[in-house]
Amino acid sequence: MNGRGKRPTGAVLAERLFGIAGYRVRDAALIERALTHSSVRGRGEGDYERLEFLGDRVLGLLVADCLLKRFPAATEGELALRLNALVSREACAEIAEESGLTELIRADIGLKALQGRKARNVRADVVEAMIAAIYLDGGLEGVRPFIEKYWTKRMNAREEAPREAKTALQEWAVTRDGAVPAYTIEERSGPDHDPLFTVSVSVPGLEPTSGQGGSRRKAEQAAAEALLVREGVWPAQVKETA
Structure with missing residues (x-):
């Protein structure tokens, strides 16, 4: 300047x-x-x-x-x-x-x-x-x-460019009604060296969706992507980046 x-x-x-x-x-x-x-x-x-x-x-x-x-x-x-x-x-x-x-x-x-x-x-x-x-x-x-x-x-x-699902979901939810997505670990299974997380995500006024992954982050991304696809925000072929 x-x-x-x-x-x-x-x-x-x-x-x-x-x-x-x-x-x-x-x-x-x-x-x-x-x-x-x-x-x-x-x-x-x-x-x-x-x-x-x-x-x-x-x-x-x-x-x-x-x-x-x-x-x-x-x-x-x-x-x-x-x-x-x-x-x-x-x-x-x-x-x-x-x-x-x-x-x-x-x-x-x-x-x-x-x-x-x-x-x-x-x-x-x-x-x-x-x-x-x-x-x-x-x-x-x-x-x-x-x-x-x-x-x-x-x-x-x-x-x-592919989108990062959690970021995309938060932007959409805030635009929709000012809400912030909430993530919940539903289950953790498998051995310590190869765990499997199941996480659900909820947005007020919508049914929650869930996703699985080898880490909490990956499961959250999968859950966020599932919600975006279900609500028609993303086409079904969109995949999040790691």
Whole structure:
């Protein structure tokens, strides 16, 4: 994240953004605000917080629209899982780095040293704020090139990569009604060198499912996968990764 004296402004900044997002915002002040952290708000300038609120909704709408078109046979549950991952803080922060938006963030010098979750959140916020700025200037069609450039390949990656069943089940359950899956060891059999665990998983409002494996983790994964398949979130051929 750069300091005040090192950032492009005006037409130069608009051109940089065009290279990143594929849209030339006409209102330079709007771009400035989308890149400004609240740490410099005391200098009499607006920050990105309100834009971030709007951009989060615009991003969700456009990604959901893309998912519906790309996966016409996917269930609502599968679409929700994909959407949650694609609009997550982690995904947005990655895109801030990949696109070069991180270099344009306007913040006090103390923020340049941020690491971990705080740094990730600032970067994610700026991506959402910039989406809002483009939307306000050019509508949904103005934002689409940015979405297509950075999110489409992530949709492709998620299509090809197998999912980890416990993580997928937790994401789906939380999206469904805010619940968290509960796992119970029903049985442990076999010798110590070759045990067999039977584990059940329950989600409020649904019948539990069970799974078996040579470790508690593997049995939990099998139980989670069984529930996802039964509820139509995963097709029957999906397998979890170890």
